[in-house]
């Protein structure tokens with residue numbers, strides 16, 4: 112893996128997050144090649160990471176052992192169909208991180224015999240705290256799966272999905288998920304201010320509490336339900352707040368919201384595949 116050439120098509124935010132993680136993990140910068148149309152962006156990438164850059168996608172594809180498609184979904188069809196002839200010779204492992212573009216659509220654009228893994232990362236990848244879902248059909252072998260997983264682990268955790276339809280649920284959970292937590296933190300912050308805490312104090316307390324709770328949940332083997340019970344004394348303050356959430360059917364609200372996100376993901380994927 113450390114001797115292979117990794118080529119990125121598109122050198123934007125998500126590509127930068129992956130490049131940073133890969134270099135920190137020991138991938139030599141000279142083994143990373145980025146195809147990016149914007150001159151300034153190319154200079155920035157070369158200066159920040161020491162990677163090689165080109166302005167021609169096919170040049171990058173010719174050299175790639177592994178190709179990561181990191182352009183916006185709206186341009187992916189044009190980019191992928193233009194790359195197809197260059198991929199025919201070497202047939203590199205391809206990863207697509209484009210939201211909402213189904214495996215079958217991309218496979219048809221790139222060529223049916225190109226090994227292809229579909230990935231859905233999320234924004235905390237920028238901090239190395241991402242959560243990515245990966246899907247590939249059975250034709251993609253174990254070695255290629257482990258290469259794809261290694262790349263995505265550079266920005267956080269990576270989980271495999273057995274069935275591509277689970278990608279829509281994953282989008283509703285981890286893809287859109289950071290925004291749900293931001294909303295909840297905003298609501299707590301607003302309430303903390305109303306209860307009389309200064310702005311800065313309210314902000315810090317909410318953020319640190321969210322981080323502390325997430326770390327407790329990550330770092331202990333205890334179930335979430337038991338963690339919740341362990342901080343809820345009968346007749347105490349926490350119980351009062353939780354009773355109020357229950358009375359207003361928080362769980363039902365969360366379920367409705369995630370189902371709506373999942374359904375929208377299905378709708379968008381269908382529309383993008385038809386374009």
Ligand SMILES: NC(=O)c1ccc[n+]([C@@H]2O[C@H](COP(=O)([O-])OP(=O)(O)OC[C@H]3O[C@@H](n4cnc5c(N)ncnc54)[C@H](OP(=O)(O)O)[C@@H]3O)[C@@H](O)[C@H]2O)c1
Nearest residue numbers: 121122123124125149181182183184208209210232233234
């Ligand atoms: N950011 C996220 O949190 C996130 C989460 C999940 C999935 N994704 C997926 O990751 C992909 C990239 O997202 P991003 O946020 O990194 O977008 P981005 O910052 O806009 O990066 C895309 C890059 O591709 C370049 N580009 C445009 N047309 C190109 C072409 N024909 N050939 C080569 N490069 C081209 C863009 O250059 P110009 O700016 O000059 O157009 C830009 O630098 C998307 O498909 C998105 O769905 C992102």
